[in-house]
Amino acid sequence: METPSVTKSPKTSSKQSDDASKVRVVVRVRPFLSSEVLDKSKNPICCASVLDSEHGFNDEVAVYLKDQFTSRKECYKLDSFFREENSVNEIFHKEVSPLISGIFHGCNGTVFAYGATGSGKTHTMQGTDELPGIMTLSMSMVLDMCEMSGSIAEISYYEVYMDRCYDLLQPKDQEILVLDDKEGQVHLKGLSRVSVSTMSEFHQVLSSGIQRRKVAHTGLNDVSSRSHGVLVIVVTDGSSPVVNGKLNLIDLAGNEDNRRTGNEGIRLQESVKINQSLFALSNVIYALNNNKSRVPYRESKLTRILQDSLGGNSHSLMVACLFSFSVPDYQLYFFDPKEETPKEKIDMESKLRTWLESKGKTKSTQRMGAFGSPLPSKTPLSTNRSVKKQSSCQSYTKTKGCTDQGLADGRRNLFKSGAPVESSIEMNGLVEDKYFKEDMATTWKASLPEPKASFEDELKKEKPICSPSNNSGASSAIRALHNSLRKVLSPISNNSIMRPFEHIMSKDPICMVFFDPKTPKASHVLTSEDGEGFQGTDTPLDKYNIRSSSLKSSLVHEYLDFLNSASKEELLKLKGIGQKRAEHILHLRETTPLKSLYDLEKIGLSSKQVNDLFRRAARGIFD
Numbered sequence: 001m002e003t004p005s006v007t008k009s010p011k012t013s014s015k016q017s018d019d020a021s022k023v024r025v026v027v028r029v030r031p032f033l034s035s036e037v038l039d040k041s042k043n044p045i046c047c048a049s050v051l052d053s054e055h056g057f058n059d060e061v062a063v064y065l066k067d068q069f070t071s072r073k074e075c076y077k078l079d080s081f082f083r084e085e086n087s088v089n090e091i092f093h094k095e096v097s098p099l100i101s102g103i104f105h106g107c108n109g110t111v112f113a114y115g116a117t118g119s120g121k122t123h124t125m126q127g128t129d130e131l132p133g134i135m136t137l138s139m140s141m142v143l144d145m146c147e148m149s150g151s152i153a154e155i156s157y158y159e160v161y162m163d164r165c166y167d168l169l170q171p172k173d174q175e176i177l178v179l180d181d182k183e184g185q186v187h188l189k190g191l192s193r194v195s196v197s198t199m200s201e202f203h204q205v206l207s208s209g210i211q212r213r214k215v216a217h218t219g220l221n222d223v224s225s226r227s228h229g230v231l232v233i234v235v236t237d238g239s240s241p242v243v244n245g246k247l248n249l250i251d252l253a254g255n256e257d258n259r260r261t262g263n264e265g266i267r268l269q270e271s272v273k274i275n276q277s278l279f280a281l282s283n284v285i286y287a288l289n290n291n292k293s294r295v296p297y298r299e300s301k302l303t304r305i306l307q308d309s310l311g312g313n314s315h316s317l318m319v320a321c322l323f324s325f326s327v328p329d330y331q332l333y334f335f336d337p338k339e340e341t342p343k344e345k346i347d348m349e350s351k352l353r354t355w356l357e358s359k360g361k362t363k364s365t366q367r368m369g370a371f372g373s374p375l376p377s378k379t380p381l382s383t384n385r386s387v388k389k390q391s392s393c394q395s396y397t398k399t400k401g402c403t404d405q406g407l408a409d410g411r412r413n414l415f416k417s418g419a420p421v422e423s424s425i426e427m428n429g430l431v432e433d434k435y436f437k438e439d440m441a442t443t444w445k446a447s448l449p450e451p452k453a454s455f456e457d458e459l460k461k462e463k464p465i466c467s468p469s470n471n472s473g474a475s476s477a478i479r480a481l482h483n484s485l486r487k488v489l490s491p492i493s494n495n496s497i498m499r500p501f502e503h504i505m506s507k508d509p510i511c512m513v514f515f516d517p518k519t520p521k522a523s524h525v526l527t528s529e530d531g532e533g534f535q536g537t538d539t540p541l542d543k544y545n546i547r548s549s550s551l552k553s554s555l556v557h558e559y560l561d562f563l564n565s566a567s568k569e570e571l572l573k574l575k576g577i578g579q580k581r582a583e584h585i586l587h588l589r590e591t592t593p594l595k596s597l598y599d600l601e602k603i604g605l606s607s608k609q610v611n612d613l614f615r616r617a618a619r620g621i622f623d
């Protein structure tokens with residue numbers, strides 16, 4: 001059962017392999033399910049469409065994403081586009097079958113479904129009994145080819161959960177060690193490999209693995225994959241254990257925006273790991289598709305494991321799953337407009353301006369003045385998420401065998417102190433590099449070119465967004481989709497992550513973290529019409545407390561405005577913001593403007609660091 005540690009090394013030198021190393025990017029749009037909107041009065045709005053005028057050029061396609069609620073209009077060049085009415089079969093025949101031929105000729109192949117939670121990744125990869133997914137279709141073709149060539153097919157099935165790898169074909173929760181040999185080849189120590197010669201054997205083995213995969217109910221998906229599931233189909237010639245080639249079929253866990261999922265505790269930790277590893281994957285794809293000399297495989301367990309299947313002479317396909325529609329309840333980006341206290345806002349602006357000017361940061365102040373708040377001001381139309389998943393118990397649908405508490409209990413040991421940091425274990429000459437740091441975000445790459453181009457801009461230029469000679473447009477699209485999937489097309493849940501002092505400052509989530517429990521319990525916005533009166537509070541201390549609370553609130557607001565609108569140079573001039581942080585902030589705000597100081601945690605800062613950062617900025621005012 002154990003995987004022999006022998007694979008052919010990917011070849012990397014030829015021009016051909018340069019092209020092969022690029023990741024082909026196709027989009028699959030999933031249909032709107034009638035079960036998804038409870039309020040039928042809210043009609044879905046199409047938000048992904050194809051620009052026919054661009055279609056057919058070098059087989060690429062321009063996809064136009066729009067969102068009526070945010071006037072977002074973007075256009076991305078992709079390798080192919082599959083509409084709602086296109087079946088998995090079509091994707092398989094056009095995109096996947098060429099990769100399968102390759103594994104019989106020494107090339108590895110990788111197909112992964114990428115997208116926001118609920119966008120149809122599992123549906124595409126795993127499928128159902130009635131609508132077989134890419135995994136089943138691939139296995140069927142591999143078996144046919146084995147029969148013709150006398151080769152043997154074997155499968156492994158594992159999941160990467162919280163940056164640990166588990167064998168799904170073992171009855172027990174068997175952790176697999178990821179080890180490097182002296183040549184830098186990665187080995188999955190102890191991973192099962194099961195010989196498969198018929199489709200019924202395959203179904204049996206795969207469904208037992210699917211039962212073990214970790215899924216859970218989240219605020220955005222009733223049965224959400226909490227791990228990346230990797231099915232590996234290995235082909236050998238039958239006479240030796242040397243692997244001819246292998247095909248990785250990956251159902252990635254979905255991007256999640258935790259202000260919408262309402263994830264807490266374990267779900268939140270899972271989600272952080274999911275997002276980090278997806279980000280690492282997007283960095284790898286970006287590096288491959290832009291011929292970067294360094295490909296950052298080692299930034300997550302997932303990319304490290306896939307090192308020999310992404311790049312080199314491996315052929316990779318990313319199926320980016322999108323919602324084609326958008327309905328008011330699903331829209332992102334909406335939150336209650338923050339009530340302003342204009343007088344104090346102006347005061348704080350002028351204070352900040354004075355401070356910045358004193359530091360020679362006049363551009364920042366102009367920008368702050370000119371931009372005002374970049375934050376959207378629409379109010380959510382509904383506070384409830386209305387997605388309902390069809391509950392099917394078919395063998396190939398996600399099962400809830402290990403959901404919620406069950407999953408939490410089963411994995412409790414994993415969450416005590418996070419992954420080990422910078423230690424290594426040696427075993428049979430193989431080294432497990434436990435490099436992974438809790439805050440992967442601190443390793444975010446510095447120069448991520450922004451792929452976004454407005455639709456209008458692109459039309460003005462009247463030329464393809466990416467050069468047809470390389471696939472950088474596709475890699476840009478990956479980044480854009482990484483953003484887009486989260487930013488525009490994911491369902492919305494207004495559940496935000498509850499913070500320690502939220503109950504105290506629930507009217508102003510922006511500043512909740514900075515209010516100590518001892519700040520006055522009365523509402524902090526108690527100004528009368530002229531902004532001066534204080535209802536129900538008379539003592540000087542009450543007034544002082546209320547004023548200072550409002551002041552803090554305004555300052556936080558100003559600070560966030562600044563972070564959302566300042567240039568990199570301007571950000572660098574603030575205390576506590578260096579090159580890396582500035583770049584991370586710029587990247588982050590492209591996805592979602594910062595609404596709360598807590599959003600800074602998404603760039604890898606702890607709440608203490610966020611606190612310190614703000615305090616340093618605030619202190620600067622009085623320097």
Ligand SMILES: Nc1ncnc2c1ncn2[C@@H]1O[C@H](COP(=O)(O)OP(=O)(O)OP(=O)(O)O)[C@@H](O)[C@H]1O
Nearest residue numbers: 030117118119120121122123221224225253254390
């Ligand atoms: N092309 C499709 N046609 C019909 N139904 C679909 C399609 N794609 C997805 N669905 C349905 O949408 C729901 C969500 O799909 P799925 O579970 O595959 O999403 P996911 O991207 O895997 O989510 P997560 O990342 O949370 O695991 C399911 O009920 C699925 O059956």
